[in-house]
Amino acid sequence: MTVDYLIIGQGISGTWLSYYLEKEGSSFIVIDNDNKNSPSRISAGIINPVTGRRHAEVWMADKILPFASTAYSALGKELNITAISSKNIIDFFPSPQMRVGFMQRVEEKGQYVYSYPEQYHFLNHFNYSFGCGEIKPVYTAHLETLLPAWRQKLLNKEQLLQEVFEIDQLRVLPDSIQYKNITANKIIFCDGNSSAANPYFEALPFAPNKGELMIVEIPDLPASYIYKKGMMLVPLTTPGLWWIGSNYAWQFDTPDITTEFREKTEALLKEWLKLPFTIKAHLAGVRPATLERRPFVGLHPLYKNIGLLNGMGTKGCSLAPFFAKQLVEHLCYGKPINPEADINRFQKILSRNVF
Ligand SMILES: Cc1cc2nc3c(=O)[nH]c(=O)nc-3n(C[C@H](O)[C@H](O)[C@H](O)COP(=O)(O)OP(=O)(O)OC[C@H]3O[C@@H](n4cnc5c(N)ncnc54)[C@H](O)[C@@H]3O)c2cc1C
Numbered sequence: 238m239t240v241d242y243l244i245i246g247q248g249i250s251g252t253w254l255s256y257y258l259e260k261e262g263s264s265f266i267v268i269d270n271d272n273k274n275s276p277s278r279i280s281a282g283i284i285n286p287v288t289g290r291r292h293a294e295v296w297m298a299d300k301i302l303p304f305a306s307t308a309y310s311a312l313g314k315e316l317n318i319t320a321i322s323s324k325n326i327i328d329f330f331p332s333p334q335m336r337v338g339f340m341q342r343v344e345e346k347g348q349y350v351y352s353y354p355e356q357y358h359f360l361n362h363f364n365y366s367f368g369c370g371e372i373k374p375v376y377t378a379h380l381e382t383l384l385p386a387w388r389q390k391l392l393n394k395e396q397l398l399q400e401v402f403e404i405d406q407l408r409v410l411p412d413s414i415q416y417k418n419i420t421a422n423k424i425i426f427c428d429g430n431s432s433a434a435n436p437y438f439e440a441l442p443f444a445p446n447k448g449e450l451m452i453v454e455i456p457d458l459p460a461s462y463i464y465k466k467g468m469m470l471v472p473l474t475t476p477g478l479w480w481i482g483s484n485y486a487w488q489f490d491t492p493d494i495t496t497e498f499r500e501k502t503e504a505l506l507k508e509w510l511k512l513p514f515t516i517k518a519h520l521a522g523v524r525p526a527t528l529e530r531r532p533f534v535g536l537h538p539l540y541k542n543i544g545l546l547n548g549m550g551t552k553g554c555s556l557a558p559f560f561a562k563q564l565v566e567h568l569c570y571g572k573p574i575n576p577e578a579d580i581n582r583f584q585k586i587l588s589r590n591v592f
Contacts, residue, residue: 238266238418238419238420239419239420239421240264240265240266240419240420240421240422241258241263241264241265241421241422241423242258242263242264242265242266242421242422242423242424242425242568243265243266243268243414243416243419243421243423243424243425244258244265244266244267244268244424244425244427245267245268245269245402245424245425245426245427245428245431246267246268246269246426246427246428246429246431247267247269247384247387247388247391247397247427248269248275248276248277248278248384248427248428248429248553249277249280249378249380249384249549249553249554249557250277250427250429250546250547250549250553250557250561251267251269251427251428251546252277252383252384252387252557253308253557253558253561253562254425254427254546254561254564254565255267255387255391255396256312256387256561257561257562257564257565258565258568260565261565261569263568263569265396265421266396266397266398266419266421267391267396267397267398268397268398268400268402269388269397269398269399270399270400270401270402271399274520274521274522275429275522276429276448276522276523276524276525276553277380277384277429277553278380278381278384278522279450279520279521279522280380280522280553280554281377281450281469281471281480281482281483282377282378282379282380282381282471282554283375283376283377283463283469283471283554284302284305284306284321284375284376284377284378284554284555285326285372285375285555286298286302286348286349286372286374286375287347287349287350287372290335290338291338291342292338292339292342292347292349292350292372294347294348294349295552295555296530296531297559298348298349300559301555301556301559302374302376302555304558304559304562305321305376305378305554305555305558305559306321306374306376308558308559308562309321309376309378309383309558312383312387313383316383316386316387316390318379318382318383318386319379319382319474320378320379320382320383321376321377321378321379322376322377322379323374323375323376324375324376324377324461324462324463324471324472325371325372325373325374325375325462325463326371326372326373326375326462326463326464326465326469327353327359327369327370327371327462327463327464327465328369328370328371328372328465328466329359329363329365329367329368329369329464329465329466329509330365330367330368330369330370331367331466331467332367333367335367336367336368339370340352340370343370349372349373349374350370350371350372351370351371351372351373352370352371353368353369353370353371356368356369359464361511362457362458362459362510362511362512363464363466363509363510363511364508364509364510364511365466365509375463377463377471377472378554379474380554381473381474382474402416402428402431404435404436407424409540409542409543410542412542413542414542414543422542423536423541423542423543423544423568424542424543424544425543425544425545425546425564426438426543426544426545426546426547427545427546427547428547429525429547430443430445430523430525432525432533432545432547433445433525437537437540437543437587438533438537438545438547438580438587440583440586440587440589441527441533441548441580441583441586441587442527442528442529442583443525443526443527443528443548444487444526444527444528445523445524445525445526446485446486446487446523446524446526446550446551447484447485447486447489447492447521447522447523447524448482448483448484448485448486448521448522448523448524449482449483449484449494449495449498449519449520449521450480450481450482450483450519450520450521451480451481451482451499451502451516451517451518451519451520452473452478452479452480452481452516452517452518452519452520453478453479453481453506453514453515453516453517454477454478454479454514454515454517455477455479455510455512455513455514456477456513457512457513458470458472458479458510458512460472460476466505466509467505468481468482468483468502468505469481469482469483478517479514481502481506482502484498485551492521492522492523493521494519494520494521495521498519498521499516499519503516524549524550524551524553525547525548525549525550525553526548526550526551527548527550530550531548531577531578532546532547532548532549532550532556532560532578533545533546533547533548533578533580534546534547534548534560534563534564534574534575534578534579534580535564535567535574535578535579535580535581536567536568536580537580537587538580538581538584538587538588539587539588544564544568545580546560546561546564560574560575560578563575563578
């Protein structure tokens with residue numbers, strides 16, 4: 238079988254890469270091992286314009302957010318699913334200091350943060366003593382619906398192989414690559430943390446970051462917002478089901494779930510929520526994050542038939558569509574990739590690995 242591209246991974250990065258390659262009429266095969274705990278499968282899908290305790294604007298928010306909103310809506314329409322919803326965040330201040338900090342941002346005319354007019358509006362459902370603010374616009378990408386729907390489309394068109402990719406079976410030739418019975422002009426890795434052990438890319442400064450979450454049933458909570466108090470409580474597409482998380486661990490003994498997280502989250506819910514809830518699931522995953530918190534996009538400086546779309550960290554839902562499109566325009570038309578994301582910024586260290 239001969240194709241233009243072999244794509245490894247059908248998380249959010251591989252999904253968007255294959256989507257834009259299809260738009261260009263390129264042929265491709267995707268290999269994915271269907272790991273149910275991959276970050277893309279367990280992500281909350283939040284596309285948030287601000288980050289951290291200071292509510293600082295996220296990198297390139299003015300470009301990336303509108304792009305994501307349009308891209309997910311278009312893909313959802315093609316697949317006949319709801320791929321994205323607008324869900325602003327109601328931020329319950331955990332302390333008077335946090336309230337002061339938030340209101341200072343509002344007064345500085347910080348874009349995206351607003352005072353909430355009716356401070357007691359949520360008292361039927363939540364306990365909170367220090368008021369709340371609103372963050373907008375915020376979206377949730379419905380990856381729990383989108384990823385299986387795109388996968389099914391690829392399976393129907395015989396463009397997806399459900400198996401483990403084995404790097405030792407890859408042969409890199411001067412103008413193509415060979416993997417088992419597949420010949421491709423290029424191979425593009427969208428395989429999350431697996432790339433950190435890939436001999437072509439292991440020198441890159443990956444910094445895996447673990448996160449845990451729980452799925453809870455709260456039948457009576459209105460699903461009109463994402464609610465935040467230390468953690469995010471996010472409505473899922475199934476009515477009554479909510480996602481709560483997450484923590485961010487740069488160092489961890491196990492990639493699996495911990496009793497510590499479960500106890501902490503359960504205690505938070507008991508203290509915060511006035512409604513009954515039932516815990517349905519507890520999951521953990523490791524985000525493909527990077528030391529300087531910027532993605533890894535582009536072709537290997539020495540092996541021009543090997544590429545990478547990775548390092549999406551905590552913001553894959555917003556970054557993946559934008560950078561998948563940039564990568565495809567680079568592959569098809571030679572357009573430049575944003576230098577802060579282009580893996581050529583690591584030309585020196587990547588050039589040390591010569592096979
Ligand atoms: C708890 C948690 C909450 C999160 N919440 C958010 C959020 O609200 N908003 C946001 O923007 N981001 C969030 N993230 C981060 C986001 O999930 C990631 O940035 C994003 O999913 C990365 O996508 P990816 O496709 O690059 O990698 P991955 O999701 O890791 O996908 C890689 C794919 O490659 C496959 N694969 C790997 N190795 C192989 C192999 N050898 N052979 C075959 N297949 C292979 C995997 O099965 C997987 O399908 C969260 C992450 C976690 C863990």
